[in-house]
Amino acid sequence: EPAIATFRLASGRVTRSHQLMACLAASEILATHPRVDHRRIGATGVSLGGWLSTQTALLSDRIQVVADFGRKTLLVHDGTTVENFQGIRDLCHILPGMHGLCERNLLALACCPHTLLAGHGKHDAESERDGPTHFQKLFASQYAALGQRKDFEYLAHGGGDTMPADEVINYFRQSLALDAK
Numbered sequence: 001e002p003a004i005a006t007f008r009l010a011s012g013r014v015t016r017s018h019q020l021m022a023c024l025a026a027s028e029i030l031a032t033h034p035r036v037d038h039r040r041i042g043a044t045g046v047s048l049g050g051w052l053s054t055q056t057a058l059l060s061d062r063i064q065v066v067a068d069f070g071r072k073t074l075l076v077h078d079g080t081t082v083e084n085f086q087g088i089r090d091l092c093h094i095l096p097g098m099h100g101l102c103e104r105n106l107l108a109l110a111c112c113p114h115t116l117l118a119g120h121g122k123h124d125a126e127s128e129r130d131g132p133t134h135f136q137k138l139f140a141s142q143y144a145a146l147g148q149r150k151d152f153e154y155l156a157h158g159g160g161d162t163m164p165a166d167e168v169i170n171y172f173r174q175s176l177a178l179d180a181k
Contacts, residue, residue, distance in 0.1 A: 019048075023056040031062050038062060040176040046070045046163045050118075057114050065175045067117040067168040070161050071127040111139075112146045115175045119155035121162055128156070 023043075031038035043053035043063045047070035057063035118135060120127030136154040143152040153171070157164040172178070 019052060020055055020059070023052050024060055027056060027060050027062045040064060040178065042067065042168075042172040042176065044068070044163060044168050044172075047161060049163075054111065054116075058110055063114065065115045065117075065172055066111070067119075067163065067171060069119050069121070069157075069163040069168075071120060071124065112143055112148050112151070115151045116143075117153045117155060117168065117171045117175075119157060119164075121159040122156055123158070123160040127161065 027041065027043070030036055030041060041062050042065035043056050044067035045051070045053040050068035050070045053063075053066050054068050057066045116139070118139065122128050139152050140149065140154070143149050155164070155167060157167065
């Protein structure tokens with residue numbers, strides 16, 4: 001991944017932006033399907049897919065509900081100085097402007113119009129350690145401050161770095177007021 005991301009970045013093509021454009025295109029294609037209500041679409045993903053689902057929702061009016069699972073990557077930890085900064089290990093998160101946001105935790109104000117289910121698996125050691133501390137409490141308090149606390153839930157499920165499909169489907173059905181068929 002670092003070699004590919006670096007090569008594409010050097011050639012003026014950011015891999016991450018292509019992935020996001022593909023997600024936006026997919027949401028447009030999905031919205032035209034005859035069995036899809038284009039006003040009630042949810043996006044979900046694990047790890048990088050969680051980032052992509054959140055960012056797709058921020059850029060597309062099609063997405064109303066997001067379920068974001070996996071480690072809530074921190075690009076810059078508290079207490080980081082120039083001397084102890086070791087770089088960003090996961091180059092898949094490089095997107096123009098992303099470093100200005102610093103970390104996904106700071107997206108709460110932008111996310112708030114969307115109903116959001118976030119979470120992680122208890123058997124993913126890094127997510128179990130960082131998820132509740134750096135993400136859950138911050139988003140809950142920011143959604144509450146914006147009068148939208150009911151639109152944010154956090155789920156620590158029994159798996160690893162996965163998405164609990166049944167829980168997400170039920171959350172989408174409830175949030176989008178769909179019949180539980």
